[in-house]
Structures are given as C-alpha cells and as structure tokens.
Amino acid sequence: MKPLKEMTKEELLAMKETLSAEYKEAQAKGLKLDMSRGKPGISQLDLSLPMLDAINSSSDMRTVLGNDTRNYGDLDGIGECRYLMADMMSVKKDNVVVCGNSSLNIMYDTISRSMTHGVNGSTPWCKLDKVKFLCPVPGYDRHFKITEYFGIEMINIPLYEDGPDMDMVEKYVNSDEAVKGIWCVPKYSNPTGISYSDEVVRRFANLKPAAEDFRIFWDNAYCIHHLYEDTQDEILNILEECEKAGNPNMVYIFASTSKISFPGSGVSAIATSLENIEFIKSQMTVQTIGHDKINQLRHVKFFKNLEGLQAHMKKHADLMRPKFEAVLEVLEEELEGLEIGSWIKPRGGYFISFNAMEGCAKAIVAKCKEAGVVMTGAGATYPYGKDPQDSNIRIAPSFPTPEEMRDAAKLFTLCVKMVSVDKILETM
Amino acid sequence: MKPLKEMTKEELLAMKETLSAEYKEAQAKGLKLDMSRGKPGISQLDLSLPMLDAINSSSDMRTVLGNDTRNYGDLDGIGECRYLMADMMSVKKDNVVVCGNSSLNIMYDTISRSMTHGVNGSTPWCKLDKVKFLCPVPGYDRHFKITEYFGIEMINIPLYEDGPDMDMVEKYVNSDEAVKGIWCVPKYSNPTGISYSDEVVRRFANLKPAAEDFRIFWDNAYCIHHLYEDTQDEILNILEECEKAGNPNMVYIFASTSKISFPGSGVSAIATSLENIEFIKSQMTVQTIGHDKINQLRHVKFFKNLEGLQAHMKKHADLMRPKFEAVLEVLEEELEGLEIGSWIKPRGGYFISFNAMEGCAKAIVAKCKEAGVVMTGAGATYPYGKDPQDSNIRIAPSFPTPEEMRDAAKLFTLCVKMVSVDKILETM
Numbered sequence: 001m002k003p004l005k006e007m008t009k010e011e012l013l014a015m016k017e018t019l020s021a022e023y024k025e026a027q028a029k030g031l032k033l034d035m036s037r038g039k040p041g042i043s044q045l046d047l048s049l050p051m052l053d054a055i056n057s058s059s060d061m062r063t064v065l066g067n068d069t070r071n072y073g074d075l076d077g078i079g080e081c082r083y084l085m086a087d088m089m090s091v092k093k094d095n096v097v098v099c100g101n102s103s104l105n106i107m108y109d110t111i112s113r114s115m116t117h118g119v120n121g122s123t124p125w126c127k128l129d130k131v132k133f134l135c136p137v138p139g140y141d142r143h144f145k146i147t148e149y150f151g152i153e154m155i156n157i158p159l160y161e162d163g164p165d166m167d168m169v170e171k172y173v174n175s176d177e178a179v180k181g182i183w184c185v186p187k188y189s190n191p192t193g194i195s196y197s198d199e200v201v202r203r204f205a206n207l208k209p210a211a212e213d214f215r216i217f218w219d220n221a222y223c224i225h226h227l228y229e230d231t232q233d234e235i236l237n238i239l240e241e242c243e244k245a246g247n248p249n250m251v252y253i254f255a256s257t258s259k260i261s262f263p264g265s266g267v268s269a270i271a272t273s274l275e276n277i278e279f280i281k282s283q284m285t286v287q288t289i290g291h292d293k294i295n296q297l298r299h300v301k302f303f304k305n306l307e308g309l310q311a312h313m314k315k316h317a318d319l320m321r322p323k324f325e326a327v328l329e330v331l332e333e334e335l336e337g338l339e340i341g342s343w344i345k346p347r348g349g350y351f352i353s354f355n356a357m358e359g360c361a362k363a364i365v366a367k368c369k370e371a372g373v374v375m376t377g378a379g380a381t382y383p384y385g386k387d388p389q390d391s392n393i394r395i396a397p398s399f400p401t402p403e404e405m406r407d408a409a410k411l412f413t414l415c416v417k418m419v420s421v422d423k424i425l426e427t428m
Numbered sequence: 429m430k431p432l433k434e435m436t437k438e439e440l441l442a443m444k445e446t447l448s449a450e451y452k453e454a455q456a457k458g459l460k461l462d463m464s465r466g467k468p469g470i471s472q473l474d475l476s477l478p479m480l481d482a483i484n485s486s487s488d489m490r491t492v493l494g495n496d497t498r499n500y501g502d503l504d505g506i507g508e509c510r511y512l513m514a515d516m517m518s519v520k521k522d523n524v525v526v527c528g529n530s531s532l533n534i535m536y537d538t539i540s541r542s543m544t545h546g547v548n549g550s551t552p553w554c555k556l557d558k559v560k561f562l563c564p565v566p567g568y569d570r571h572f573k574i575t576e577y578f579g580i581e582m583i584n585i586p587l588y589e590d591g592p593d594m595d596m597v598e599k600y601v602n603s604d605e606a607v608k609g610i611w612c613v614p615k616y617s618n619p620t621g622i623s624y625s626d627e628v629v630r631r632f633a634n635l636k637p638a639a640e641d642f643r644i645f646w647d648n649a650y651c652i653h654h655l656y657e658d659t660q661d662e663i664l665n666i667l668e669e670c671e672k673a674g675n676p677n678m679v680y681i682f683a684s685t686s687k688i689s690f691p692g693s694g695v696s697a698i699a700t701s702l703e704n705i706e707f708i709k710s711q712m713t714v715q716t717i718g719h720d721k722i723n724q725l726r727h728v729k730f731f732k733n734l735e736g737l738q739a740h741m742k743k744h745a746d747l748m749r750p751k752f753e754a755v756l757e758v759l760e761e762e763l764e765g766l767e768i769g770s771w772i773k774p775r776g777g778y779f780i781s782f783n784a785m786e787g788c789a790k791a792i793v794a795k796c797k798e799a800g801v802v803m804t805g806a807g808a809t810y811p812y813g814k815d816p817q818d819s820n821i822r823i824a825p826s827f828p829t830p831e832e833m834r835d836a837a838k839l840f841t842l843c844v845k846m847v848s849v850d851k852i853l854e855t856m
Contacts, residue, residue, distance in 0.1 A: 045498040049485040057477040070473040108715040149714045265722040286577045287536040294693040
C-alpha cells in the first residue's frame with residue numbers, strides 16, 4: 001500500500017466506504033475485549049497456583065533465623081525474601097526492604113512521606129511553594145496520578161528509544177531546585193517497551209541536582225519480564241552507578257512480583273542506600289508493625305531463588321509472546337506503508353505503544369470502544385491525561401487470548417485507518 | 429498484710445532485706461520472659477493454621493460475584509470479606525472498606541491523608557499552624573507515635589472505668605478548632621481493659637466539634653476478643669449513634685483480624701459513613717490498585733461468618749484466660765492490702781494495666797529487666813512516652829505460657845514491693 005497522504009481524494013473516499021462497511025461487520029460480531037490494563041491472563045495466573053500449596057497447616061513457618069512468620073516482627077521483611085528480591089533487583093540484601101503487596105503503594109508512601117517529612121532531613125515538600133517532577137512521556141498513568149494527587153507540577157520529557165531526553169533531564173535537574181524527582185520505568189518501559197541505554201543510566205547517575213532532596217524513582221517493574229530467551233534487554237545497575245558517581249542516595253528502586261505471582265497478592269520491595277533505608281524505616285515503624293511475612297515465606301518456598309524466578313518467567317514469556325506477536329503481525333499486515341502510525345517491537349514488559357497521526361488517538365480509542373474493544377484511554381500515558389499531540393495509544397495485550405488479540409488488533413487497525421482517512425480528508 | 433505506709437522504718441528495712449534476698453534468688457533463675465507486647469502466644473497461632481489449607485491450588489479462586497481474586501480489581505475488598513468484617517464491626521457492608529494486613533496502617537494513612545489533603549474538603553492539616561489530638565491515657569503507644577510523627581500536639585485525657593473524662597473531651601472538642609481528633613480503644617481498652625459505657629458513647633456521638641474536620645478514631649481492636657463466655661462487654665454502635673445525633677461523618681472505626689488469625693497476615697478494615705468512604709477511596713485509588721484479595725478469600729473460606737469468628741475467639745479465650753488469671757492471682761496474693769498498686773480485672777483484650785505508687789513505674793520496669801523479665805517501657809502508655817505520675821505499667825500476658833506468666837508476675841510483684849519500700853523509706 002502507498003502512504004495515505006499520497007492518495008487522491010477519490011481514493012480516500014472509496015477507502016472510507018470500504019472501511020465503514022468492514023466496521024459495521026465488526027460491530028455486528030459483538031466483540032467484548034479489554035486491552036486497557038496490564039492484567040495478566042488467566043493462564044498466567046494458573047502458573048502460580050502451585051504457590052498456594054507451598055505453605056499449608058503442616059509447614060514449618062519459621063524463617064531461616066528461626067523467627068515465627070505467623071507473629072509480629074521483621075519490619076523490613078524476612079531475610080530469605082529480602083535475599084530473593086535483592087537478587088531479582090540486582091542489589092544487596094541490606095539495601096532491600098520487602099513490603100506489602102504493591103510497589104505502587106511504596107512509591108505513593110515515598111512521595112507522601114516526602115511531602116510531610118522531607119527527604120533525609122530536608123524541608124517537607126508541603127512547606128515549599130513549588131515542587132516539580134520530570135515525567136518521561138509516554139509513561140505510566142499511575143505514576144502521574146500520584147504526583148498529580150499531591151499537587152506536584154509535572155514536566156513532560158520526551159522518551160526516545162534509548163531512554164529520556166537526557167539533555168533536558170540534566171538541564172532541569174541540575175538547575176532547578178524545585179525539581180525533586182523523575183519517574184522512570186528503565187526496562188521494557190511502560191508503555192513503549194524500550195530500555196535505557198548504558199549511557200543514559202550513567203548520565204542519570206552523574207546528575208548534579210540543584211535540590212539535595214532530588215530522587216530518581218526507578219520503577220523496575222519489568223526487571224525479569226522478558227518475552228524472548230535470546231534477545232533480552234539488560235540495563236546498568238543504577239544503585240552501583242550512583243555510588244560510583246558520588247550520589248549514593250539519589251535513587252529509589254521499586255519492584256514487585258505482581259506480574260510474576262499474583263497481582264494484588266505478591267510481594268513488593270524498595271532498594272536504595274542504607275542511609276535512605278534508615279530514614280524510610282523511621283517512618284515505616286510508625287506506619288505498621290510489619291508486612292505479610294507468611295506471604296513472603298510462601299514466595300520464597302515456591303520460587304526458592306533467582307533461577308526459580310527466571311524459570312517461572314520463561315513460562316510467562318511463552319504465554320505472552322504469541323499475544324504480542326499477534327498484535328505486531330496485524331499492525332504490519334494492516335498498516336505497513338500507510339504512514340499513519342508507528343510502533344516499537346518490545347522485547348519484554350506488558351505493552352505495545354502505538355503512535356497515531358497527530359490528533360487521532362482519542363477518536364481511534366472511541367471508535368474501538370463503539371465496536372466492543374476497550375483500550376487505555378487516549379492521553380492516559382501523559383501527565384494530567386493530556387497528550388499534547390493526541391497521538392499515543394497504549395495496547396495491553398496480556399489479558400485476552402492470542403486469537404482474541406488478533407481480532408482486537410484487526411479492529412484497532414481498522415479504526416486507525418478510518419480515523420486517519422477522515423483526518424486527511426479534513427485537510428484537503 | 430498491712431499497708432506499707434503504715435509500717436515503721438524498722439519493719440520496712442527488714443522487709444527490704446528479705447525482698448533483696450528473694451530478688452537475688454530470682455535473678456539466679458535466669459528468667460527470660462517478654463511481657464512487652466501484645467503478641468499472641470504460639471498455641472493461639474496454631475489455632476489458625478488450618479486457614480492455610482482453606483485455599484490451595486485446586487480452589488475456586490473466584491468471589492461470589494465471579495471476580496478472580498488472583499488478578500487486579502475490587503479496590504474496596506471482595507464482597508464476602510466486606511460482609512464478614514462488617515458483621516464483626518456491627519456495621520453494614522457498604523460502610524466497610526477492607527484493606528491490607530494492618531489496621532494501624534489504615535490509621536496512619538488516615539492521618540497522613542488529612543495532613544496533605546484535609547478531610548472531605550477541609551484545609552490540609554499541614555497548612556494549619558496547630559493541630560491537636562486528644563489522647564485518653566493510659567492508651568496505646570502506637571497511636572501516640574503516629575500523632576507524634578506528624579507533629580500533632582497531644583493532650584492527655586484521663587481514662588476512667590467507663591471511658592474518657594467526657595467533660596474534658598466536650599470542653600476541648602466543642603471549643604477548640606485546632607482539636608481534630610481523639611484516639612479511642614472503646615472496648616477492652618489498651619491497656620486498662622475497660623469498655624466505654626453507653627452514656628460515654630452517646631456523649632461522643634453528640635459532640636458539637638468546633639472543627640468541621642474533627643474525627644473520632646475508634647480503634648475497635650478487641651471487638652470480639654472476650655476472655656469469658658458469661659461476662660462480656662458490649663458497647664453501643666458509635667456509627668449509628670453518630671447518625672442519630674446528626675454527626676454521620678464524625679467517626680472512623682478500625683478493626684483487623686491480626687489477633688484473630690495471624691498478626692501481619694490478617695485483614696484489616698475501616699468502617700465509616702459513605703461520604704467519608706468516597707473521600708478515602710479518592711485517595712486509595714491513587715495509592716494502590718488493590719489489597720490482597722486471596723488473603724481476604726482465605727479468611728472468608730476459613731471463618732465463613734460471624735459465628736465462625738466467634739467460635740474461633742472462644743478457643744483464643746480458653747488459651748488467654750489462664751494467663752490473665754495467673755497474673756491476677758499473683759497480684760492479689762502478693763500485693764493485696766499493701767496499698768502500693770492498683771489494677772483492673774479485664775473481661776477481654778490483651779492487657780492488664782497496673783498503677784504503681786507515683787514515681788515508681790520506671791524503677792519497677794528496670795528492676796524486672798535486670799532479672800530477665802521485659803515489660804513495656806514505663807511511660808509508653810502516654811503521649812511522648814511521658815507518664816506525668818510515672819505510675820502506669822502495661823502487662824501483656826499473651827505470649828508466655830501460664831506457668832511462665834506466674835513466674836513473671838511473681839518477679840514483677842517482687843520488684844513492685846522493692847521499689848515501693850525504697851520510695852517510702854526515702855520520704856521518712
């Protein structure tokens with residue numbers, strides 16, 4: 001096919017008619033598919049079912065050190081689970097605090113604590129006139145919701161194929177004392193699927209923040225969530241790089257097993273410098289007596305070690321790959337050469353990010369919905385839900401089956417074409 | 429025995445000598461007992477072990493409504509668990525949000541949210557010059573730690589056998605706009621074991637707060653934690669009373685199964701008005717995608733309903749009663765008539781509260797420690813850890829065995845006598 005923009009008005013009108021007919025047919029099928037959230041599919045959840053047998057009424061409920069996981073204690077998590085999460089996060093055990101079921105909750109608490117109590121002794125952010133965060137875009141809507149909730153001003157930073165625009169990051173961080181943080185998903189980024197290059201990680205570690213309480217919020221949500229065995233992304237260890245650069249306290253790393261074991265019933269962790277951990281624990285000990293240690297033990301008994309986690313993630317990959325490939329195939333089949341959209345083929349993570357022609361994303365998502373396919377709301381991948389180009393659409397292929405994904409992707413590309421044809425016709 | 433104060437100096441000196449000899453003997457025994465925290469005993473934890481079999485890899489993991497508990501969703505808890513917690517808390521399901529493993533964490537989050545976002549639209553507390561909380565004393569140290577952490581000024585309110593001094597509560601709440609809350613453990617209070625009378629509850633419900641964002645923090649931690657079958661305390665339903673009094677939003681009720689199933693691996697809940705819940709959820713939806721629903725389902729499958737919970741608590745009571753009675757017997761045997769201490773015989777909860785002669789609590793706790801018995805730090809039951817009378821000591825009899833409790837209580841009364849004799853001698 002030739003690019004739509006090179007078509008004549010007559011060609012476009014003819015195409016519009018064909019597409020409308022196809023759309024009516026599609027609507028008649030009564031599709032009911034949800035590609036809006038990164039929810040694991042049912043067969044993925046089934047993979048972790050045996051974990052529910054890892055602990056039963058006759059299990060030894062003590063930790064290696066002999067602590068009873070059934071009782072109060074071990075505020076920073078049981079030792080063996082700290083080791084497990086540390087290995088997964090490529091850090092040392094002492095740098096890890098294992099928390100509850102949600103890394104998002106740790107991030108929220110981290111911001112909330114900074115608002116009321118500052119960072120390691122700095123002025124509480126709620127006492128400042130202005131607090132700003134950098135937001136590589138497109139990014140994760142739930143990150144942006146946290147900073148929005150606390151009235152933190154968000155600044156868009158373009159995200160390229162090797163990471164955020166570091167010139168811009170350096171400019172802001174190194175000159176503006178109001179810039180207190182940046183949201184990062186460094187590996188298999190949500191939603192574009194890209195991973196940060198070594199150079200980008202090093203430039204992060206070597207920032208010279210104007211604010212002493214500037215922190216990098218490094219949400220390594222997809223650290224072992226590869227799609228392929230042979231081509232896997234690896235990123236540099238940010239904690240080590242920050243230490244080397246003389247910025248040991250500058251980064252908080254977050255991760256969880258939400259998309260390894262069970263969303264909502266996994267374990268989460270924060271990894272950071274010992275100084276940061278001390279400050280965090282001075283708050284955490286007021287907030288709770290401790291997290292769910294039985295569930296921590298359950299995870300350790302089931303996964304055993306990093307190799308166990310990795311073997312488990314291979315099974316996830318086998319289930320996810322066909323879904324990603326179904327979408328990518330349809331995108332290529334249907335849109336190749338039309339020049340009305342672009343996308344990146346991710347090697348891991350949970351999303352495919354699609355960039356439509358400017359001003360088309362909302363209309364595409366609305367059209368999909370009318371035919372029974374729910375996408376993440378257009379704009380959600382930007383702070384305040386506002387995509388200045390109205391272009392980015394996040395596709396979450398994990399929940400439906402590969403067959404359903406094909407149908408959904410077909411409908412999606414149909415909607416992309418319809419909206420793009422209309423857009424081009426408008427300007428003629 | 430006659431009151432120590434009526435003894436002659438010679439009698440006291442002779443007694444001192446005998447006591448010192450006994451203390452040396454006790455030290456030689458090498459006791460190692462912990463009565464510092466309200467930790468359930470091992471046999472109590474064993475009671476809930478079958479819960480770990482309630483869900484396994486072949487269980488139906490769906491809720492009554494068909495939602496998969498293994499996946500994201502149900503922010504306010506799965507329906508059946510909301511029903512269970514509502515029944516336990518004597519409220520309606522719609523008034524309940526089931527959260528994570530810790531009611532303390534909900535209380536912390538509630539204060540934290542009020543600091544940054546106010547209450548249902550009021551000015552964030554962090555923007556105010558002064559925020560005050562009323563603290564019935566003696567009370568729960570972890571409550572006081574939360575308000576202390578947020579820089580909230582705490583005001584001591586005497587706690588009597590029927591509840592807090594309500595004249596004082598009314599005076600402060602109805603006249604001072606800076607008073608934003610009060611900590612209450614209305615049933616089997618921590619640490620005195622008393623329960624609020626109907627009149628006290630009604631006076632709470634009929635407060636006319638000067639501050640629109642004043643809230644009662646009603647920590648009903650021991651709502652079904654009776655020690656006896658025949659003599660059980662019942663308290664009026666504060667949510668209903670507040671509604672009747674035209675103050676529907678004035679109370680937050682907290683509870684958990686930490687001392688029913690497993691501390692750290694239970695479920696917690698907040699119960700309050702629908703308007704309050706709406707405001708809370710507007711924050712909670714930013715903080716987390718949801719709590720551990722598999723654990724919620726596990727609790728429902730094991731306890732089934734309120735009757736199941738109550739039957740389970742009878743088994744707890746059978747284990748706890750001998751421990752409480754061991755302490756109370758020793759207190760009577762050793763201290764009756766000496767007029768150097770007073771205590772209340774609780775009908776439920778986790779603690780016995782002992783009031784020593786003024787200025788003696790710290791010395792008693794220190795003396796116990798030197799002989800291997802760890803008590804809650806003296807002063808811990810007061811804001812800022814400061815008991816103005818240095819008199820109150822919290823005894824937590826739940827963790828040791830009844831035999832150990834007898835030994836520990838003997839040592840405790842020995843220390844009480846030694847310190848009291850010294851105190852009286854000092855003034856002679």
